[in-house]
Amino acid sequence: MPKAIVTTKGGATVTVEGTQGEVAELLRLLDGAERTKEPSRAARSRPNPKPTPTGLISDLIAGGFFREPKELGAVKTALEEQGHFYPVTTLSPLMLRLVRKRELRRIRERKRWLYVG
DSSP, rough: OOOEEEEEESOOOEEEOOOOHHHHHHHHHHHHHHOOOOOOOOHHOOOOOOHHHHHHHHHHHHTTTGGBOOHHHHHHHHHHTTOOOHHHHHHHHHHHHHTTTTEEEEEEETTTEEEOO
16 A cells, blocks of 8 residues: 655644555645645735725716816815815815826816816
């Protein structure tokens, strides 16, 4: 009866006895188990990434919020209604970045900027 003695990378010694096919199959399984690693605990338990202000504004664009011209204060209020609180000083450069990417347009009206999607 064929017999195999295998020492794993972890240091465990395994003795396998059986038919030639059984020993070969078990050695193949042990070899495959050594090569595949389980994902680390951190990789398995990572929650969804936190939403970014840019991503939240992009969601507003996709939802049709900017069909009508909106002021920066209206954008701030819409985000607050969703439970995300950002000062206008944080939102202003993000809005300008979206304008430069041509995801939004900016219109000057009565000394104020309005954003349209």
